[in-house]
Structures are given as C-alpha cells and as structure tokens.
C-alpha cells in the first residue's frame with residue numbers, strides 16, 4: 118500500500134512536470150471552479166507549520182499525518198443591512214458548517230482524484246487550525262483589533278474554512294500592513310469590555326458567548342442578552358468597524374437565499390433545523406427569545 122502511494126506521488130510529479138503545470142496553478146484553477154457561487158470565493162495558501170500550535174480539539178485526529186499546507190477559503194455572509202433583526206448576522210443564514218462543509222468536501226474529492234496518494238481533510242470552525250491567523254497568513258485580509266479577519270471587500274462578515282494536506286505547496290504572501298487602521302472603535306463599543314487591546318476576548322463578558330451558554334443564567338448575564346437585543350450572537354465589534362462600512366453582498370447563493378432576520382417562538386422550531394445554533398438545542402434559544410421579549414414588553 119505504502120509502495121502504491123509512493124508510485125502515485127512519483128507518477129503525479131512526472132506527469133505534472135511534463136505538462137508544465139505547477140501544482141499550485143492546478144489547485145487555483147480547481148478552487149476558482151469549485152469554491153464559487155455568484156463569483157469565486159476568496160482563497161489562499163499558508164504553510165501548516167506557520168499555524169502551529171494547533172488548538173486542542175477533537176478534530177485534531179483528522180489532521181493528515183505529515184501535513185504541509187493549508188488551503189484557506191472565505192465564505193462571505195453579508196446579506197444586506199437588515200435594520201430590523203434580533204439574530205446576529207452570522208446566524209441569520211443556513212448553518213455555515215454545513216454549507217462551507219459541502220463546498221470543501223467537493224473540493225477535497227476533486228483534489229484526491231487529481232493528486233492520488235495525497236491526503237486532503239477539511240475543517241471549519243470546529244477546527245484545530247487557528248483560522249483567523251491562517252487566513253491572514255494566506256493573504257486573505259488584515260488582522261482586526263476585534264480579533265477578526267478583515268477582507269478588503271467583504272469586511273469581517275466572512276466565515277473561514279480550510280483544507281489541510283500533505284501536499285507541499287508554496288504559501289501566499291500576507292497583506293502589508295498586517296493590521297487594521299487601529300481606530301479603537303471596536304474596543305470602545307464592546308459593551309462590557311470583553312474585547313481586549315490585543316484582540317483577545319474575555320469570554321465571560323462577551324455577549325456572543327453568553328447567548329451560547331446553556332442552562333440558568335445569572336441576572337447580570339440575562340441583562341446582557343436583554344440589552345443586546347439579539348437571541349443569538351453579538352455583532353457590535355463587527356458593525357462599528359469602518360472596514361465594514363460598505364461590505365459586498367455574499368456571493369454564496371445558499372446564504373443569500375436563506376437569510377431570516379427575526380426569530381420568535383413561532384418560527385424558532387423551523388429555523389432551528391437549519392441554523393448554526395441548533396447544536397445548543399431548543400431550550401437555550403427559547404430562553405434567549407423570552408429574555409429579549411421581556412425587554413420589549415417593558416418598553
């Protein structure tokens with residue numbers, strides 16, 4: 118088996134050289150075709166060793182042995198202003214784990230066929246890869262003080278997914294300068310000072326984290342959800358950023374077609390079936406809907 122694998126690799130290398138095609142060029146062509154909707158999604162390459170150490174998580178066991186390179190892909194999710202909304206923007210659309218997973222799985226299948234003997238595994242969010250750093254290193258955007266990747270056209274309204282492979286690929290160049298304009302608006306706007314100067318997040322103070330907590334919440338935590346007015350997530354450090362002033366609409370058709378901005382007890386059950394927050398279960402969502410409703414009733 119090992120011998121067969123080696124032969125496949127040798128065959129591919131000699132075939133590739135004969136055709137005068139660089140493997141990076143082939144991969145870029147495939148990505149433009151397969152990682153695309155209304156237009157190709159932004160993608161780039163970084164080296165696996167550049168994103169060490171990995172985040173400790175269960176998916177770590179799927180990282181290919183001898184991993185060399187990471188093909189990082191962005192899935193923009195901005196679907197319009199939606200002034201009336203009680204769901205954070207990233208959760209208004211069909212579960213990105215599923216949608217990004219489908220595109221990346223198609224790409225992995227095609228890559229395995231084109232480069233037999235090499236391994237290709239995809240991840241998104243539940244990933245040992247530090248995705249913001251990987252996307253930055255792959256030349257896809259700048260590092261925001263809000264801890265998020267800022268793409269020149271889509272702003273921070275993007276999901277990040279990646280394919281890790283033992284194929285040895287040349288990395289792209291990160292953007293220069295690496296950082297955002299550093300206006301400090303995100304840090305000042307963060308309601309309870311969760312966002313630190315270095316882009317890290319003090320978890321227990323972050324409203325996004327609080328909406329995801331299961332079970333009974335403290336009075337202070339309930340107050341955070343009530344004041345935030347969102348039944349899932351928090352968009353403040355995204356929305357105040359000048360780099361998000363005129364974000365381009367998502368080219369991902371599945372996101373554009375599925376956006377629902379308001380959730381209540383009536384549509385919650387239906388929405389839960391297809392949304393990223395489904396993993397937390399019905400009770401957590403219904404609890405949050407009640408808390409936000411209490412605030413409205415008081416007004």
Ligand code: B12
Nearest residue numbers: 242247248249250264265266273276277316318325350351
């Ligand atoms: C745990 C987690 C959370 C936690 C903790 C967040 C945190 N920042 O610690 C909670 C639940 C709070 C959360 C909230 C959100 N999250 Co989240 N989260 C993650 C997850 C799973 C791991 C993040 C992590 O622990 N990284 C470890 C840190 C140390 O590394 P890093 O991610 O590479 O990023 C750091 C470096 O870039 C560093 N840095 C390095 N060099 C430099 C240089 C400069 C100048 C600066 C300023 C920073 C900097 O700053 C970053 C932050 O520490 C990632 C997915 C993943 N696997 O990466 C998603 C992820 C980061 N989340 C994402 C999203 C969309 C969100 C929310 C916007 C959702 C919402 N609307 O509620 C918020 C935003 C909150 C925020 N400002 O971070 C996206 C971000 C996309 C983007 N544009 O960058 C990711 C990548 C998921 C995905 N696949 O798309 N998240």
Ligand code: SF4
Nearest residue numbers: 307323324351353354
């Ligand atoms: S998501 Fe909200 S609470 Fe969390 S860091 Fe950003 S602004 Fe602060």
Ligand code: SF4
Nearest residue numbers: 261262297301303358
């Ligand atoms: S709000 Fe200002 S400081 Fe924060 S990420 Fe955007 S540009 Fe950087």
